[in-house]
Amino acid sequence: MGPGLKTFGALGLAAAALVLAGCETPGGARGRIVQAPPACEDVTVQIYFEADSAEVTDEGRAILAQAASTAKTCKVDRVRVLGLADAVGAPAANMELSKQRVAAVTKALVANGLPSGEFDLAAAGQAGATAADGEARPLRRRADVTIELSAP
Incomplete structure (x- = not known):
């Protein structure tokens, strides 16, 4: 060299x-370098269920745990949970199944630390589950969850 x-x-x-x-x-x-605090933006997730089931799947539990974790550094203003069902089966049974799905999701969220007093719960059953062509929509076997957050 x-x-x-x-x-x-x-x-x-x-x-x-x-x-x-x-x-x-x-x-x-x-x-x-100053890091900004995490943004407290609303979190919306959908939890899907097997046919005729209100049991939260392992994947659903993981999604709910992540959503609850995101909310831990923020003020939880409200948690909205809407249970849905497809149009297969009797309307009364589908409404009951929707209610059971709401209860299961709510239980999982509370277990992950969200304040239970902030929940707004609703069940829609199979309402809106039939397409214009009369086809049942299986993707309605879910619960829609929105966690409304604000800065602490």
Whole structure:
């Protein structure tokens, strides 16, 4: 290696050391970065159920846990839970199933730390579950959850 390459290599190492040293210094540029608090924006999720079931699935529990975790640093103004059912079966049975879905989702949210006094619960049964062509909509086997948040 010639003398010019040694000098260039030594300068490169020195520059890299300075850059790395700046990253490790508590009073450096990184220490001056101020992070904004997390935004307290409303969270909306949909929890899907198997046919004729009001049992929250493992995936549903994970989604609800994540939504509740997002809300922990904010003020929970209200939690809206709407239970839905598809148009397969008797209307009265579908309304009952919608109510059971609301209860199951609410229980899971409270278990994850949301304040139970802030809940607005509703069940729609199969209302609106039939398309204009008369086809039943299976994607209505769900509960719609909205957590309304504001800054603490």
